[in-house]
Amino acid sequence: MMMKPKDCNFNYPTMSGETQKWSPNANNDARGLRIAVVVARFNEAITSRLLEGAQKALEGAARVDVSYVPGAFELPFAAKVLARKGSCDAIVALGAVIKGDTPHFEYVAGEAARGLQQVALETGVPVAFGVLTTDTMAQAEARAGGHAGNKGYDAAMTAIEMARFGK
């Protein structure tokens, strides 16, 4: 059973198996875009598949620059460095946070989500959240090219749409 620190009330939902819906009005064409992808190495068997999905969605982009960080907790820092360079139209952040027996999951998943959104809002560079947050490895596998699709592909498609948002 998972132990929580005293007075701690974590209640993060784990990632849905829902398939993302693309707006028929949105421009989901990668052509001409410069996209930075940052990948967490933690749970690499999963994140490498998310990267494959993202690369598929980004075929035809003008540039796709891939960089790596140790874990999902480091994704916001890397995204901010990339956004500040001014050389990409959107960022795709990929990671896999899988629930274990300690509260570490909640800290890592929560800070990755909060930090990535903060980077997008502070810099004006869209950041797509391609970080799996699941109870089990099997759920992560399902969402990384298994029966629940590939959330790396979905995140990259989101980055394309948001790079064009309002333009």
Ligand code: INI
């Ligand atoms: N990092 C992940 O990307 N996924 C995890 O599931 C995970 N868990 O469970 O511990 C994880 N931890 C490492 C974390 O992202 C940092 O790299 C580490 O705490 C150093 O800052």
